[in-house]
Amino acid sequence: MSLPNKKGYFGAFGGKYIPETLSVCLKELENAYNSYKRDSKFKQSLSFYLNEYAGRPTPLYFAQRISKQLGLKVYLKREDLLHTGAHKINNALGQALLAKHMGKHRVIAETGAGQHGVAVATVCSLLSLDCDIYMGAEDVKRQQMNVLRMKVLGANVIPVESGSKTLKDACNEAFRDWVTNVRTTYYLLGSAVGPHPYPMMVRDFQAPIGIEARSQILKKEGRLPDYLLACVGGGSNSIGLFYPFFADKQVKFIGVEAAGFGLGGYHSASLVKGEPGVFQGSLSYVLQDEFGQIKNAHSVAPGLDYPGVGPEHSYYKVSKRAKYEAVSDDQAVEGFRFLSELEGIIPALESAHAIYYLKPLAKKNKGKTVIVCLSGRGDKDLDIIKEYNQKKQRK
């Protein structure tokens, strides 16, 4: 399968829409990645760290109580059990090892929920790399525990005051830093977005999610699942789960975006409500106004609060390989409680979007087997939940 093509396109989506300063450096990155991914030493050290350090493979857990209640067979792919608490560590390890191989000593990254920032700070500490993390000032407030974690790990957290002060602006700031320091600095992008080769590279580094889930479900059920379900921010945990099932046409993919306050108001549903556009390095679905200005996104889950999405998802959407739905803030919080109360697993608010979607899915699909990517754990979100509850009480 040749997705993306040589120019970094998934069908009509992808590419490299970047300032000239980055052209040669992206080419360098592409070459490095293409050679290291075939390099047995590189593969060995990546799988060593994934297994021994991050905690792969993660379990595919049969969630008995919610399955019973919903009339579905629900399996949870437990990325929340990984070191640092989310799937982000898979990608951070892969790219940091690549950075090390390329001889870069400084790593920069953007973060929304802080999970990617924590993962990057962690691997930088492990591999002895200097680390600067850009984070929207709004998210710095929302995710204080993760800010503290990054600092404890030795990273420098830089609050971004421009724009909506969330992930998109942190991303712009990281790009600006990269344009300035491109010769010495590795930009460790946190999702399957940005210019080629990032969407491909991040997908590959997240693919263990789907590769493991596929063999685990075959072992447990003797067959492939009917549905794969995952939340979509930039689209990395979902593409990591979906991609290894790409050729299994009987397996349906559902990506769940954030409907925020509702699809008529502020939300982050780029695939459901956006239009094709060029944003932060690639051509993909994006939330924009009639003049091509990028809109501010909103989600109760900071990791979904992003107006763009990875180009591979745009391709899946247009080619109908996957379906995309949206779940509101209130519904996500309901999903958060549902899993916590029935299974004793507190999900990240991002993942709680996918969990909630089990309910509407169950209505027409009794007895079907579903794998949900539990992309992260919810410890980081307790402050948001507290505030959410207080607001509801006041109403």
Add this chain to the structure above:
Amino acid sequence: MRLKDKFKQLKKENRGAFIAYVPFGFPNPSATKNICLSLERGGADVIELGIPFSDPLADGPIIQAATTKALANGANIDKFFSCLGSLDKVLTIPVAVMTYYNPIFKFGISQFFKQLKKYKVSAVLVVDLPLEESDEYLKQARKYDIDTIFFITPTTDKERIKRIVRSTKGFIYYISITGITGPKDIAYGAITKQIKGIKKLSNLPVCVGFGIHSAKQVAEVNKFSDGAIVGSSIVKFIEGNYDKKDFLRRLERYTASLCMK
């Protein structure tokens, strides 16, 4: 006026171009026409007019703040074109339009160039559209006879330079630094060398931008290039002075001081 004719004229006068960048709509859409006229009276040889974009990832804080303000004050591509329409009859120097790709993509590439032609725009530059992604853009630009300016930076290798100069018309934009827009020190020696290299591969004028913010730098840069592009310091001047009574006169004088006229 076309860039080609401007550079011919400058050659006769034996001097480099002074190119002034301002974002359309800053501080508000109705201000741009008079700002452009002040820049011309102050001695600007070319105006680089920006279409503001919400996520200007190659711009530093000064221009970023200005374009954010422009958008907040209602700048959009429709108003941009009507501003060009009002400048059409009164401005005599060439206009080059600078922007990011998405506003063009959304507007429609062909439609965009058609409008530029209508308002006699000479050239266009798109910060986040490298050569590799510009097939359709180039096709439409050629159809409507608009010059396409591409960038060369300190990280561009020789192979790329060869390809870039082939698709460039008007002038080559040499970015003096790796980095974003905003006042910087300029490494004259290194840039001189790079420009000599580019001149071996192309007959196009080469202008230098990013970082230039003083009259002294403009003069230095124009010793070894065909033009100096100044953005952030003009924008900063506008920000600091636009609510003063004789703002347009001040801007004219400030422009004149930058190009030493």
